[in-house]
Amino acid sequence: MVIVFAVLVLAVLVTGNWYVWRRLFRDTTAGPGWVRRAGAALVAGGWLMAFGALVAERTGAPFWLQRTLAWPGFLWLALSMYLLLALLVGEAVRPLLRRWLERRRPAEVAVRQASPVQVGAAGTSEPEPEAAAPEPAAPAPSRRLFVSRVVGGAAAAAAVATVGVGTYGVLNGPSVKRVTVPLAKLPRRAHGYRIAVVSDIHLGPVLGRGFAQKVVDTVNSTQPDLVAIVGDLVDGSVKDLGPAAAPLTGLNAPAYFVTGNHEYFSGAEQWVEEVRRLGLLPLENARVELPWFDLAGVNDLAGEDEGQGPDFAKALGDRDPARTCVLLAHQPVQIHDAVEHGVDLQLSGHTHGGQLWPGNLVASAANPTLAGLERYGDTQLYVTRGAGAWGPPTRVGAPSDITVIELASRQA
Known part of the structure; x- marks a missing residue:
C-alpha cells in the first residue's frame, strides 16, 4: 500500500508539473527554443530544490546548506501550487x-473591406480606382497563441502576487488577536487575567533570530500575565538554532512551554533543557498550581514513538476538581482526553489555520477545530493559527497571530 500510494503521489506531481510547463512555456511559444528549455529547467530545478530543502532539514544537514536550499525550495512549493490553481481557473x-476574438475579427475585416472614398482635385468625391484586396482572417494558431499568452501571463502574475503578499505577511510578524473566555469556576479576583498564547513559531533555516525577536516584542507589547508557548517552536537542533531562540529570554511575563510534534523531529529532550535555560518552564505531563487556577501541560502525541507521549493522568489525575484548570496541549485532537479529565480550557496550535488556502480543507478534516474558540461539553478549546509558518514562509487565507486570552469570571 505504501508503494502504491508513493507511485500515485509521484504520478500526480509529474502530471501537474508537466501541465504547468505546457501551459506556461510550450503553449506560449511558437516552436521549440530556449524559452521552453528554460521553463523545463525552472520547473525541474524548483522541485529539486524543494525536495533538497526537506531532506536537508530532516537529516540534519549542515545548516548553511539548509539555509541555501530553504528559501528557493520552499517558496517554489507555494508558487507551484498557486500556478497550478491559477492555470486551472484559466x-x-x-x-x-x-469566442470574443472570433466575434471581434469579422467586424474588423468588414471595416477594412469597405470601399474608402477619395476626394478629387476639384473637391468632388469619387471612388478609389482599385478596391483593396480583402484581408484574410488571422490563422487559428495565432489566436491560440495569443490566448495562451494572456491566460499564462495572468496566471503567473496572480501566483507571484499571492505568494509575495503571503510571504510579506509572515515576515512582517504576527498580529495580535484578543479573545475573552468566561470560565464558571474562575474566582472573581482572576477576572481579566491575560494569557498570551504563542504557537508554531517554527524557527529554522528561514525564520531565525530576527523573527523570534519580533514575536517576543509583540508578546511584551500586550502586557500579559502569563505566556503559553504551545509547541512547534523550532525546526532544527539546539546547535543550529540555539542563537535564534535566544530572544525568548526577553519575555517579560512568566512563560510556560509544551512540546509540539516538530520538537520530536529536532531533539525534544535537548530543546526542553534549552528553553529551561532561557527562562521558560517546560510542562512535561505536569501541572503547576497558580494562585487562581491550575495550569497543566502534556507532551505532544509525536512523543509516543520515543516513550514520551502525553500522560493526562500524570498531569491532571490528583488535582482539585473545584479549581479551574487550563491545559496546554499542542494538537487540538487532544481535546477528547481533556474533556474526560475535567479540563475547563485547552489552549492549542498545530493547524496553522490551514496556512495555504485551500489547505484549510485538509486541516479541517484532520482536526476537531481549525482555529478559534469552540466548546466540547464543559471544556472549551481555543486554537491559535500560530505565529510563524512551516515550509514556505507564506500564508494565504490564514494570517498568523498571537492570541491574548482574557479569562472572565462569571462571578464578576
Whole structure:
C-alpha cells in the first residue's frame, strides 16, 4: 500500500508539473527554443530544490546548506501550487477569450473591406480606382497563441502576487488577536487575567533570530500575565538554532512551554533543557498550581514513538476538581482526553489555520477545530493559527497571530 500510494503521489506531481510547463512555456511559444528549455529547467530545478530543502532539514544537514536550499525550495512549493490553481481557473477563461476574438475579427475585416472614398482635385468625391484586396482572417494558431499568452501571463502574475503578499505577511510578524473566555469556576479576583498564547513559531533555516525577536516584542507589547508557548517552536537542533531562540529570554511575563510534534523531529529532550535555560518552564505531563487556577501541560502525541507521549493522568489525575484548570496541549485532537479529565480550557496550535488556502480543507478534516474558540461539553478549546509558518514562509487565507486570552469570571 505504501508503494502504491508513493507511485500515485509521484504520478500526480509529474502530471501537474508537466501541465504547468505546457501551459506556461510550450503553449506560449511558437516552436521549440530556449524559452521552453528554460521553463523545463525552472520547473525541474524548483522541485529539486524543494525536495533538497526537506531532506536537508530532516537529516540534519549542515545548516548553511539548509539555509541555501530553504528559501528557493520552499517558496517554489507555494508558487507551484498557486500556478497550478491559477492555470486551472484559466481553463474556464480560454473558451470565453477565444469566442470574443472570433466575434471581434469579422467586424474588423468588414471595416477594412469597405470601399474608402477619395476626394478629387476639384473637391468632388469619387471612388478609389482599385478596391483593396480583402484581408484574410488571422490563422487559428495565432489566436491560440495569443490566448495562451494572456491566460499564462495572468496566471503567473496572480501566483507571484499571492505568494509575495503571503510571504510579506509572515515576515512582517504576527498580529495580535484578543479573545475573552468566561470560565464558571474562575474566582472573581482572576477576572481579566491575560494569557498570551504563542504557537508554531517554527524557527529554522528561514525564520531565525530576527523573527523570534519580533514575536517576543509583540508578546511584551500586550502586557500579559502569563505566556503559553504551545509547541512547534523550532525546526532544527539546539546547535543550529540555539542563537535564534535566544530572544525568548526577553519575555517579560512568566512563560510556560509544551512540546509540539516538530520538537520530536529536532531533539525534544535537548530543546526542553534549552528553553529551561532561557527562562521558560517546560510542562512535561505536569501541572503547576497558580494562585487562581491550575495550569497543566502534556507532551505532544509525536512523543509516543520515543516513550514520551502525553500522560493526562500524570498531569491532571490528583488535582482539585473545584479549581479551574487550563491545559496546554499542542494538537487540538487532544481535546477528547481533556474533556474526560475535567479540563475547563485547552489552549492549542498545530493547524496553522490551514496556512495555504485551500489547505484549510485538509486541516479541517484532520482536526476537531481549525482555529478559534469552540466548546466540547464543559471544556472549551481555543486554537491559535500560530505565529510563524512551516515550509514556505507564506500564508494565504490564514494570517498568523498571537492570541491574548482574557479569562472572565462569571462571578464578576
